[in-house]
Amino acid sequence: MTRIVSDYFDSEKKRIPFTNALLAEYSIRKFKHATNRSLWIGRGGKMPVKDDKTGTQMVYFMTGIRWSFKREMEHIGKWEYEDFVGLGKLFYTGADVPKGAICLCGKNFLENIQCIDFSKHPEVQIKVETNNLGWSITRFHTVFGDFDFKHEPTLDRIGYSNSAAILGIDRLVHYVRSAEHTDTENVEEHEAKRETLIVWDALALKGACHIFINGEGTPKAAGAxxxxxxxxxxxxxxxxxxxxxxxxxxxxxxxxxxxxxxxxxxxxxxxxxxxxxxxxxxxxxx
CATH class of the missing domain: 3.40.1620 (YefM-like fold)
Known part of the structure; x- marks a missing residue:
């Protein structure tokens, strides 16, 4: 992320009082929205980029985790208790059994899950807890294992509001090339500063336990x-x-x-x- 701000911005008189700090907050939020979008649906590739100072460099793009799932469940419409049990059985049984499930959901999928009638099934317990990542989640306890549901707004923004990703919490690998860092420099011949934020990392799915629930009717990922x-x-x-x-x-x-x-x-x-x-x-x- 790069942004350039005049040295005199904060001292200028404005009709609407906003400061450099507010603009910085907006830029970071916009940057995180863009990187989350790439994390989900980015397409792997590379292209040459020419820079006056450093010459031509190859810029590489990460493949989003949406295309890394080996199992994909197609489910359009209302969810019922039997469907939910089947999902638990598929996720928690087999050769690759994870320790827990984090379920990142689009808004319509989450609404469908919340509207399932569990009144006849007291073995399913629902409670709000804080998971190991510090997230506030809604935990569904089943005979097969627990599911931690969390709304993921990025799925709504990229057209997957009816879908969800069921991820094995101990089957995720975070690759970090370098820690997140910032830099500030003066812009030549201008009374302004250039601020940069660099994040160089990637997320990968390990194993075959993960399931993407496709509620949009779109084609599945290649190889899934x-x-x-x-x-x-x-x-x-x-x-x-x-x-x-x-x-x-x-x-x-x-x-x-x-x-x-x-x-x-x-x-x-x-x-x-x-x-x-x-x-x-x-x-x-x-």
Missing amino acids: TSYTVWKTNQAPTGADLVDGKVYYLLVDCPGINAKAHKGETWIYKSAGGTGSWEKYEGELDL
Whole structure:
């Protein structure tokens, strides 16, 4: 972040009383909004940038964590208790089991979760707590594990207000090239100062436990396994039947297979022109 301010700005008479400190606060807020946006949906790449003092340099861009999820659940519309239980089962069971879940949510997704009727399920406990990061979160306690929900305004700004990211709290890696630092210098031939703030870091997802809940109906990230919740005993057809998609069954589904039972995941494969169903146990890279 770079901003240039005249040496006489604070002493100037203004119709609206605002100071250099207020402008600095606004600049930092704008900078953090931009960096959060890049953290979520940035696209990896590089380009040459020419500078009169240092010559041509290569500027690199980080890939946002939105495109790093290996599992993506498609869910549009109202959430029900059974959907929430299925999410807990997918997240907290399997080969990569995290110690806890931090759920960063768009505003519409968070509203859907808050409107689930938990009155018939006293085993689900909801309370407001402060997590290890010092955030005030809403904690849902389930038989599979805890979910810490937090509104993430950036998701609303980038078009994911119906979506959420379920992150393994101990499966996040923060890479820091250099600590955050500031610098101030005089602008040549001008009675002004240039102030710079440099943050050189990145966030990465470790393991395969993380789940992105896509409530927008947009395409999944490249290389991610797509999940959806299936609630009828008939096999998917038409637009609901997608090659490579994993279906989490909320009921027994003989339409898929006589052995397809509630709580299982099944994947549809159309290789060779003839579609077939297989019980899905997860990805195994060899």
